[in-house]
Amino acid sequence: MTTTKTALVTGASSGIGEAAALKLHAAGYTVYAAARRTDRLRTLADRGIRPLGMDVTDDDSMRAGVDRIIADTGRIDVLVNNAGYGSYGAVEDVPLSEARYQFEVNVFGAMRLAQLALPHMRAQHSGAIINVTSMGGKIHTPLGGWYHGTKFALEALSDCLRMEAKPFGIDVVVIEPGGIKTEWGAIAADALRKASSDGAYVKQADAVADSLTSEANAKRLSSPQVIADAIVKATTVRRPKTRYATGFGARPMMTLRRILPDRAFDAFISRATGLPRN
Template identity: 45%
Template sequence: MKKVILITGASSGMGKETAKKLIKEGHTVYTVARRIEQMQDLKQSGGIPMHMDVTKEADIQRVVDVIIQKEGKIDVLWNNAGYGIYGSVEDIPLEDAIKQFDVNLFGLASITQKVVPYMRKAKSGTIINTSSMGGKMYFPLGAWYHASKHALEGFSDCLRLELKPFNINVVVLEPGLIATEFGSTVLSSLDKISKQSPYIDMMNKIAEGTRKSYETNNSSKPSVVSNTVSRIVNSKKPKTRYRFGKLAKPLVWMRIFLGDRLFDKIVTSQM
């Protein structure tokens, strides 16, 4: 069945790859991001790109209004926009931490609030929230990123129960290492921190591990995401969570079943 789909963070990586697949499947796909110039290929493929900053209420309202005016509904909202900053809690300015939450949680909540009334009225819809394996476990120097994803997990669980009476699905994605811009964003945030930081040795090891994971093809292709999202979109009763991509399942399993101290020991042994 052809559906009207809204995807945030669609200018690259998982969002763009999945948008292409959903367009090919015949769905009406609206793609939004700050970098609209990077979505022209989606337009040529049949998608409908629009500029939107998830931290700006006016942008969000405009996008939702346009889609409802043209289509009369939004069947699927994929909250995919997000990024990660890395650095010690001591080193990262609080305004950067606030921005992390503005994008990864509060912006997501804002667009969800604006879309839900239309889904509720239709008694149908699916909301997909991109969390991470980092929403279930953690690495040093990632406090604000992991905090935002842990918060998103709790937000999504509560939302799922609230919307169940209205036949609206809420699905959480927990990808592992995926070949996207995430690694370069992490490295960029570390580069901004003073080399005099007392955490410099830890920073160097995290940077080395990030390069190894993201710059040497040691991560899963975005197609694992597009295939998963396609299954969710085309399912009448999707699962509440989908965990996929390199290391996602084993690391989360270790976090859940090994306990804090043993998991801490495993993580620090890689440092």
């Protein structure tokens, strides 16, 4: 067994996952960067990070990935559950098959990897599970119901897991990004236009898709590096916080949600996203 700590980062082909893999590697971890398409991991491989083909909706793929890490290093110290995407569209419009897939990627994949990593972490009596949720796990926006549902679920599961894992010396930490410069907004907007491009919700869909991809919004977004910094901090301090909210808008938006009544927050979000009044 190696004495160098080992980290697994999912969704590492770009954005937050890529930045986190690089930051953990710089901090001295042996890092396995997981993604479905390993060709997109070449840049990380060139930096000494170990690429790992993994589909977080496929149990055999996840099991094989964790088994490889244990076979190579004998340990797993950090699991960063970052893989995820935003499937937008009116709740009525999004096919249940897509809604289920959203939960498979954003929730069940993360929790299955936690299940696979936990026995090894318990044996070590140490470890950290870092679940990347979103400010969208604490607030709501129109036409994002299925996405928000996954993030709310991951927040709740993380809270329960934190209490369960504590006696074994394992930390469970939630990272709540705000607006970050990644492919996420364009992917969510594309899904939204596909799901609700006509019919009863078309005006709302146009407004929300435009807000997700507007140049003005893009200029305000934070670098993925700020999330990577939070992830590494959570893995290196003796007693990490249970949550790290960072990135554009995260703290103010979550504060507004706490203090405003439901309908007042609804009205604020409607104005911010440019929803039609009628």
